[in-house]
Amino acid sequence: MMKLAVVCMMLRLLSGLGAEEQASTVKVRVGGDVTLQCPLLLTAGKTLSWYRMLSGQGPELVLSTRSRSDLKFGPSFGPKRVRMTADGSLVLQAAQRSDSGVYFCSVAPKHEQEKKSRLTVG
Numbered sequence: 001m002m003k004l005a006v007v008c009m010m011l012r013l014l015s016g017l018g019a020e021e022q023a024s025t026v027k028v029r030v031g032g033d034v035t036l037q038c039p040l041l042l043t044a045g046k047t048l049s050w051y052r053m054l055s056g057q058g059p060e061l062v063l064s065t066r067s068r069s070d071l072k073f074g075p076s077f078g079p080k081r082v083r084m085t086a087d088g089s090l091v092l093q094a095a096q097r098s099d100s101g102v103y104f105c106s107v108a109p110k111h112e113q114e115k116k117s118r119l120t121v122g
Contacts, residue, residue: 027120028095036117038088038105047108050082050090052101062103063090095121 028034040048047066051059052074061074063082073079083091092099104116 024117025120026117027122028092030095030097030121032095033091033093034095034119035085036090036092036103036105036119038090040088040105040107048084048088049106049108050084050103051106052076052099052103054101059104092119095119097121 026034026036036050038048038050045066047064049064050062052062053059060076061072062077063074063084064072065084071079071084073082081093083093085091088105090103090105098121100119100121102116102118
C-alpha cells in the first residue's frame, strides 16, 4: 500500500510543475546542521514522512514516523544523520554535498504534500 502511495505521489510531482520549480532554497555549509520546516500536522493514525528528490529521480525516503518511538529511516539516512523535531521539522546533521536535493514532507494516508525545500550543501 505504501509503495502505491509513493508511486502516486511521484506521478503527481512529475506532472505539472516540477518539484524544483516550487521549492524554496536553503543553504548550509558542509558539516553544518540544517532544519527544514514541515507545516503539516501529524495526527493520530497518520504517518509523517520526509523525502528527498534528486534531479531526474523519484522520491527517496529520508525518515517516516507514526509516533516518536516508531521511526523508519531511508537507506541513505540513519539516526546519526537525521532526526525529526516535535513539530515535524527535519534536522539534517553534519550535511555533506551528497545531501543536496529537494526535500519535502508528506502525511499519509492522504499524502498531503507541502513545503518543498531545495537544499544546497557547499
